[in-house]
Amino acid sequence: MQQYQMTGGKDGGGGAGAGAGAVNGGAIGGAIGSALGLGNPSNSGSANNGSAAASEWMSSTHWQQQMQMAQLSRQTANSPHSYARSAAVASRTASGQNPIPLTVTELAVQLVQQNQNQTQAAKNAAAGGNAVVGRPAGGMLNPHQRKEQLEEERQRRINEDINKQFWTAIDLSGQGLTNMTPKLFNYNFLQKLYLNHNKLTSLPASVTKLGQLKVLDLSDNLLTDLPAEIGLMYTLRYLFLFDNKLQELPYALGTLFQLEVLGLDGNPLSDHTREIMAKEGTRGVIIDLRERAPVTIESPPREWLLFEEDKNNSKPRKDERTPQQLQQSRDNKDKSNSKDDKKDGSSSANESDSSSVAGTSASSVTTTTNTSANSAVSNGPPSQSDFSIMSYNTLCDRMATPQLYAYTPSWALGWNYRKERLLEEIVSIGTDIICLQEVDKISYDDLWVPKLSKLGYTALHWPKGRARTMPESEAKKVDGCAMFYKHEKIKLIERHNIDYNLLALRKDDFKKTADIYNRVMNKDNIAMINVFEQVQTGRLMIVANTHLHWDPAFKDVKLVQVALLLEELEKVVDKYTSNSTPEGAKYPKLTDGKNIPLVVCGDYNSTTDSAVYQLFAQGKIEGTHEDLEGRVYGKITDEGTTHKLGLKSAYSEIGELPFTNYTPNFVEVIDYIWYSTNSLSVGGLLGQIDPEYTKHFVAFPNPHHPSDHIPLAAQFNFKKVKDAPPKHTSTPNFGNTSYGSSRKT
Known part of the structure; x- marks a missing residue:
């Protein structure tokens, strides 16, 4: 059970639910978009959507996913502590009742899973086998989900049993924040940090002190750049940067080798970055940054x-x-x-x-x-x-x-x-x-x-x-x-x-x-x-x-x-x-x-x-x-x-x-x-x-x-x-003197 800490709101936030059910196959822009009430993804407000090139990359699966997540994020702009509130609702909702609206993170997790299912289906089809798409029957988790669940459980036990820390997420969304206290980054047990819908103009380099962070939502702020140190946060799985003022991404993001989703829609990014995202998704952008990164730091000689x-x-x-x-x-x-x-x-x-x-x-x-x-x-x-x-x-x-x-x-x-x-x-x-x-x-x-x-x-x-x-x-x-x-x-x-x-x-x-x-x-x-x-x-x-x-x-x-x-x-x-x-x-x-x-x-x-x-x-x-x-x-x-x-x-x-x-x-x-x-x-x-x-x-x-x-x-x-006195002179034994064969067996 995920617990949240909220600042500036009345609701304390309870345990997080599992969110809506897994998405099974089908057109991403249709099934998910319709269920969420997102409408036509092309109306998401992305820049340059009038050009032929923009039309091409906007129609790609990867960019449709970007727009769906961005639109869902925008729907919570006037709802402070949206993540914590969603978790509180989930904790009070009995199983089998009406589906709980997805958070951006939950949607991102499901999209990642759907992409993996489709990739596996394509491999199976190419090999002449049958693909199994969607969540296995009986509610069983697939290996990827199981691995993540085990890792989260292991870290939870460390936090609770050893560190005596019983909450690992902070929701500061929608608070109108213009800066952050450095003390926030002393909470090195945090796994999720939500700073979306604020007025932040910069992200402190000290954010790297959050060595367990897996989810960071910075959407709908005023960020014009990111610190190079963010590349050291290799535990990140989901980084949402929707609706900021980012024109370029730091090469340091290329070291985020575990990143599953990088949310970029709503930023005045270069056409190069947009095209890479449209064609190859988050992994493509990360690899592109890593491969193009210049070597700017020299290693001092060892003494x-x-x-x-x-x-x-x-x-x-x-x-x-x-x-x-x-x-x-x-x-x-x-x-x-x-x-x-x-x-x-x-x-x-x-x-x-x-x-x-x-x-x-x-x-x-x-x-x-x-x-x-x-x-x-x-x-x-x-x-x-x-x-x-x-x-x-x-x-x-x-x-x-x-x-x-x-x-x-x-x-x-x-x-x-x-x-x-x-x-x-x-x-x-x-x-x-x-x-x-x-x-x-x-x-x-x-x-x-x-x-x-x-x-x-x-x-x-x-x-x-x-x-x-x-x-x-x-x-x-x-x-x-x-x-x-x-x-x-x-x-x-x-x-x-x-x-x-x-x-x-x-x-x-x-x-x-x-x-x-x-x-x-x-x-x-x-x-x-x-x-x-x-x-x-x-x-x-x-x-x-x-x-x-x-x-x-x-x-x-x-x-x-x-x-x-x-x-x-x-x-x-x-x-x-x-x-x-x-x-x-x-x-x-x-x-x-x-x-x-x-x-x-x-x-x-x-x-x-x-x-x-x-x-x-x-x-x-x-x-x-x-x-x-x-x-x-x-x-x-x-x-x-x-x-x-x-x-x-x-x-x-x-x-x-x-x-x-x-x-x-x-x-x-x-x-x-x-x-x-x-x-x-x-x-x-x-x-x-x-x-x-x-x-x-x-x-x-x-x-x-x-x-x-x-x-x-x-x-x-x-x-x-x-x-030392010389060795005793005795008749040497010149029998079998082979080291290997003289060893006892």
């Missing part, structure tokens, strides 16, 4: 936050040295420590000089303190660190559909545009190691390998599991993880590719649980674990890259996937610290796994309050954690799970970023770079997106940011490894 090494403090401090001092200090450190580090945990290393590798130039530091701006060229991060790494979900082309990203102009969503922006962004950051998610084989072969190999990178790729069951032509469209490393600075020692579902199947305690088969086995997420050696120092380092399952309803699956990943990482670490493996024999001074530098990048689809984050950060999770509630996963749910890798999120050094994933209904941190604190320290981090910039956009991708995620980048320094 590098550099930290001073502090061996007596676990937290890094801002480094106040100048770029020249940083470079000189780094050069001195390399010269003095290269010989000592050379044998620090390794038996041999290549002596290649890495000083000329792109990505180590101090010229990219453009400030005199601790930050620098990215440029459009491959300058890379400030080179005061031992190595740098990036994690970035690039948004696979196949997933960047207009349906999912309807707020993005088609030209900015297309792969031809996005791939150039992605490449420019990644090259500009220029880290030594690049970990990408959502990279399919097509883009890997055609874009990433050719382009990045020219910059000195070697490439690795592992697609999701379904690719291994498909023909090659289809498999190359499946996304996966990719890793690129600068071979002048880093060399690959070994690689391991992980399919989480297959790995789970090999665990004895998992084989007996139904949840493994019903929830884990049908998810084909993957990970890469690569062991590297730094060329200059011979230091061993392990880098992992993963992409966990996306669905919030499967938090348990994500936790299982992470538990499997951490277990595999521990096995790799154990190989290099063992005295009975060839790997351990090659690195005799690595006696403690905590001394092996470890970095784990990825899109974890898990927020900072999740079990996934807790397991990484705290090293353990109880089997009773709420993310595992009601599930059975053997030891994980019986005893919990732990790891001994000593990991920390690199960005927790400064507090996690405001977001790493930016979409209309989800602005959260779900991407992380984890590192081993015993062997690495953070030297620098790529900072956040400028908050002032994001205020102008509903979400990413946009013309400046080609993915719905943002890249993370960190610089790390190796911590000095204390001398």
Whole structure:
């Protein structure tokens, strides 16, 4: 039941009724117009109705609907609080009595439904089927209506049960208002706001504070323009602007991707806008504005936050040295420590000089303190660190559909545009190691390998599991993880590719649980674990890259996937610290796994309050954690799970970023770079997106940011490894040394 708040009238307004019955097929101008007493739609008072062109667009279905809604709106011009009064009447009218007159909003909802029915009927006819037009028998709602009803019910429960807010609409129609109090826009729970039939000359930009608003009626005012900020009100479904003085619409309206009805009749609009509305309706106008919108705002470059090494403090401090001092200090450190580090945990290393590798130039530091701006060229991060790494979900082309990203102009969503922006962004950051998610084989072969190999990178790729069951032509469209490393600075020692579902199947305690088969086995997420050696120092380092399952309803699956990943990482670490493996024999001074530098990048689809984050950060999770509630996963749910890798999120050094994933209904941190604190320290981090910039956009991708995620980048320094007694010399076991086959099943 919809409740209203009225100001300036006697009636308080009760619950809203459902309005008149659904409109079923037929000529819109006839059945609806006759029932409402609207007469001939051509007499609605629209401008320019004498010209031949005007006659053509006025006869269109879309414009007839415009005129019908506008005429109904005009009928309430002398009836203050018309919406609230209608709701009050509906609440007192028993079912089966005379139909209640429609409000403009109710008429708009029915017109939208009729258009959808007719579209579906046309599709069915083209397919040789039978169309079902109108409301289903028995009063059942169709899926579209049901979805809206469920969403309204969900929001109502939030308002009532959590916010204790029992009304979500305000009717200020017909009050002769010339301006609005700013306090009105503090009611951020509002879903419907009626300001029609007043004398408003402008709409304050602060209207965007109404983040739940679905209906806004501004008809019959004196508006000559709309604020660009209205484009941020992406929750709007119905926006009525009948009978104002609007000549042009702001391009920002193009981001209102959920708008069902835009009421424009009675405005001196351009012929272009009228023709688009007549031919393609509201969706056509919105798309036209979105596609034609100029790019007027630039995205400020992200700054590098550099930290001073502090061996007596676990937290890094801002480094106040100048770029020249940083470079000189780094050069001195390399010269003095290269010989000592050379044998620090390794038996041999290549002596290649890495000083000329792109990505180590101090010229990219453009400030005199601790930050620098990215440029459009491959300058890379400030080179005061031992190595740098990036994690970035690039948004696979196949997933960047207009349906999912309807707020993005088609030209900015297309792969031809996005791939150039992605490449420019990644090259500009220029880290030594690049970990990408959502990279399919097509883009890997055609874009990433050719382009990045020219910059000195070697490439690795592992697609999701379904690719291994498909023909090659289809498999190359499946996304996966990719890793690129600068071979002048880093060399690959070994690689391991992980399919989480297959790995789970090999665990004895998992084989007996139904949840493994019903929830884990049908998810084909993957990970890469690569062991590297730094060329200059011979230091061993392990880098992992993963992409966990996306669905919030499967938090348990994500936790299982992470538990499997951490277990595999521990096995790799154990190989290099063992005295009975060839790997351990090659690195005799690595006696403690905590001394092996470890970095784990990825899109974890898990927020900072999740079990996934807790397991990484705290090293353990109880089997009773709420993310595992009601599930059975053997030891994980019986005893919990732990790891001994000593990991920390690199960005927790400064507090996690405001977001790493930016979409209309989800602005959260779900991407992380984890590192081993015993062997690495953070030297620098790529900072956040400028908050002032994001205020102008509903979400990413946009013309400046080609993915719905943002890249993370960190610089790390190796911590000095204390001398340890060599491993016990024993007869090595040179039996089956294959990592994959030696694992217990």
